[in-house]
Amino acid sequence: MSSPAAHPVFKLGEICVCFQKETPYLAKVIGVEVKDGVQQYTIHYEGWNNRFNEVVPGDSGRVIKGTLEEYQIANNLPIKPSSKYQGRKSRKVESRASSSLGGSDIQEEEEVFTTRRMRLMEPRRVVRDDVADKKVEIEFSEPLRQILLNDCRMMSTRKTVLRLPDDGSVEDIIARYVDSMEDNLKPSTLYLMPTDNVEDINQVIGVYTANAIVNYFNLLLGSHLLYPSERADYRKRVERIGFRASEHYGIVHLLRMLSRFNEYYSYRPKAPGLAKYVETGIKMLMDYLTAHHQEYYLGDDSYELPPDVPSTSRVR
Missing domain, CATH: 1.10.274.30 (MRG domain)
Known part of the structure; x- marks a missing residue:
């Protein structure tokens, strides 16, 4: 019988929530492997460049099931943009709008x-x-x-x-x-x-x-x-x-x-x-x-x- 680690909790391509310094972000599992008996997930943060992808151990507690919105609703948190990239982009939009309204x-x-x-x-x-x-x-x-x-x-x-x-x-x-x-x-x-x-x-x-x-x-x-x-x-x-x-x-x-x-x-x-x-x-x-x-x-x-x-x- 194969070990439990051979059957990852998350499937390839599954949407999830991944924590960075206690802050949740919408993410996607783009790679699954087992290393030293521990599930390893390659995580891509939605809205981020691929260079921010990282491998997160399955036993780290940083990856949970569901979407970011579902997590925010379940924990009575305000709905926020699903990625840090969106927050940075909004500031660029504000800067561009400001400059377009007159010099x-x-x-x-x-x-x-x-x-x-x-x-x-x-x-x-x-x-x-x-x-x-x-x-x-x-x-x-x-x-x-x-x-x-x-x-x-x-x-x-x-x-x-x-x-x-x-x-x-x-x-x-x-x-x-x-x-x-x-x-x-x-x-x-x-x-x-x-x-x-x-x-x-x-x-x-x-x-x-x-x-x-x-x-x-x-x-x-x-x-x-x-x-x-x-x-x-x-x-x-x-x-x-x-x-x-x-x-x-x-x-x-x-x-x-x-x-x-x-x-x-x-x-x-x-x-x-x-x-x-x-x-x-x-x-x-x-x-x-x-x-x-x-x-x-x-x-x-x-x-x-x-x-x-x-x-x-x-x-x-």
Whole structure:
């Protein structure tokens, strides 16, 4: 009879969780052998380069069954990215987004500048191996694209700052959008609604997505979505108790966030099928913003000179 070590607990290709200094990471068994009567597993960390592969003894206690998400749920831990590589990549995205939102001295002609900045509005496609529907398409209508283009022009070439709305914050926009839906459906309706009623289902998807967008906005708004001239004011506001960005910033900052939505959405926890519903909800919101953008954006009048610049210095 063969020894127990000849039959590894983990199979070749099996997904597992491997610990590094007491921190769990999603991993995969890419090699199995027995050495001195002990099972040896060659581990590949998901999202890491192959040079980080390592051999882990089966009796080390570092490798356990299941996925990282299952481990986090079982131990009441917050859901985190499945690999350290993702955490490093998110910082690169933040750095790239920060640099793409304006520099200290832009001297290019406005037409050339506008062409370069149009990349900001292009929908990004994110490919993930663990989700069947891998893309979230966000289409910016021409009025919404023009808002972002004008925002780039006013903030970078004319050196103005955006007036924060007294009425028309992200909270206000989303509240009015939800109220505009037929029957003013509430999230609790989801569990009472017949599943064959497509219109009602889309309404509930719209409500859920809109509320999630507010939370997403409060989480993501920061220096990477602000021009340099806006950051000092933002830091002062953040220091206030109970600060919520969605109560202070309006449609322009919302569109900036949506223009980069896919880059941040790519780091969400695994949720197969979610992309389709998110796309439906965002499309409904974008249709509303297109129809009502003039209520929340006044073109050049939405901007003003910084407090330390005389009004006579405005570039026309």
